[in-house]
Amino acid sequence: MRENPLEQARLLFIRRWGEMAASWGISRTMAEIHALLYLAPEPLCTDDVMEQLEVSRGSASTNLRQLENWALVFRIHRRNDRKEYFEAETDVWQMFEIIIRERRRREVQPIVETIERCLTLVEDGRGKSGAGGPADVDAFKKRFTEIRDFTEAMNGVFNLVSKAGRLGLKPLAKQLARLAR
Amino acid sequence: MRENPLEQARLLFIRRWGEMAASWGISRTMAEIHALLYLAPEPLCTDDVMEQLEVSRGSASTNLRQLENWALVFRIHRRNDRKEYFEAETDVWQMFEIIIRERRRREVQPIVETIERCLTLVEDGRGKSGAGGPADVDAFKKRFTEIRDFTEAMNGVFNLVSKAGRLGLKPLAKQLARLAR
DNA sequence: CTACTATTTCAGTATCTTCTGAAAGGTCTA
DNA sequence: TAGACCTTTCAGAAGATACTGAAATAGTAG
CATH class of the missing domain: 1.10.10.10 (Winged helix-like DNA-binding domain superfamily/Winged helix DNA-binding domain)
Structure with missing residues (x-):
């Protein structure tokens, strides 16, 4: 055996x-x-x-x-x-969707929320005493914003792939084109 | 402070x-x-x-x-x-590319190679004694093939997002459309 | 060469995760 | 209600991972 x-x-x-x-x-x-x-x-x-x-x-x-x-x-x-x-579950794309959705919720969402909070705090810090100059504030803001933009883009990609991925590249392209319009 | x-x-x-x-x-x-x-x-x-x-x-x-x-x-x-x-490194998309490329190489490639090996073994098993009927062989083959197809699709998506993601959704859609043609 | 400063390595330890095995908990039948 | 059968729970054990602190190593200037 x-x-x-x-x-x-x-x-x-x-x-x-x-x-x-x-x-x-x-x-x-x-x-x-x-x-x-x-x-x-x-x-x-x-x-x-x-x-x-x-x-x-x-x-x-x-x-x-x-x-x-x-x-x-x-x-x-x-x-x-x-x-x-x-x-x-034997549908591989379904498995993918489940795993991504759950892990995003549990393990990515907290950092996304944290970044939003950080952006708020950075704005609070503008002009406050002992907070470093406006240059520092802008530098922080830039870093946080870049991560946020990235997570939003990835979010879109995953949603799209979850929905259209199993249909092959062509429908995926079509969907993406619609989103990008 | x-x-x-x-x-x-x-x-x-x-x-x-x-x-x-x-x-x-x-x-x-x-x-x-x-x-x-x-x-x-x-x-x-x-x-x-x-x-x-x-x-x-x-x-x-x-x-x-x-x-x-x-x-x-x-x-x-x-x-x-x-x-x-x-x-x-402060370029977030570059960070993403590095992390995905490395983790894929170290932690995904082994399972991809294993699946190829499994597909070979399954074909070897066709008609062998004690290997279960052809129905079993086909069932195994189907499961392995589905995972392989999935990993190949994901591979394509990640390569694409690494390359075009930073440019925004529009160029991404354009690239994808070319790939899908 | 020696003294000085900074980095790397690693054995021992701490911490965190997961597993085991048995007791407790549920549910069904007679 | 007792007995059979199966699942869940959980305290203690085992295992995996990462950290500490100090000794060894490496590099530099005088």
């Missing part, structure tokens, strides 16, 4: 998916479970996950719950079976 | 920038140093960094070195001064 090429591919992918996620600040085990389910031809139960990835019941439960909260994994109930089964 | 609005903005931004980076798998201190230098009106030396962020000499040295390796920070030498000073 282990030297079966399909099985090799499966294990290799799961391992690397976990490593990539880990380097982007997502728990390795959570990503491995996601990969396992992404490749599974049918829903798996908690014990399947525990067995295949060699993790404890607690870890499997917690990580499956998190994946469910992200809407990357769905809980499936079967008649005459008390167990819960899990199935992954 | 602490209640100076400019100073408040500076400290707030440095703190948040570090937090955001930490949640994306980049060392908090490294990001704080980067933010400190990004806002500094002129180059700072190691002792400035140690003092302002309250970190040890070892940490300052290591993190500055890393930022230099990323080309997000430059080392400056002054005549009649043995000390080294540091200055940040």
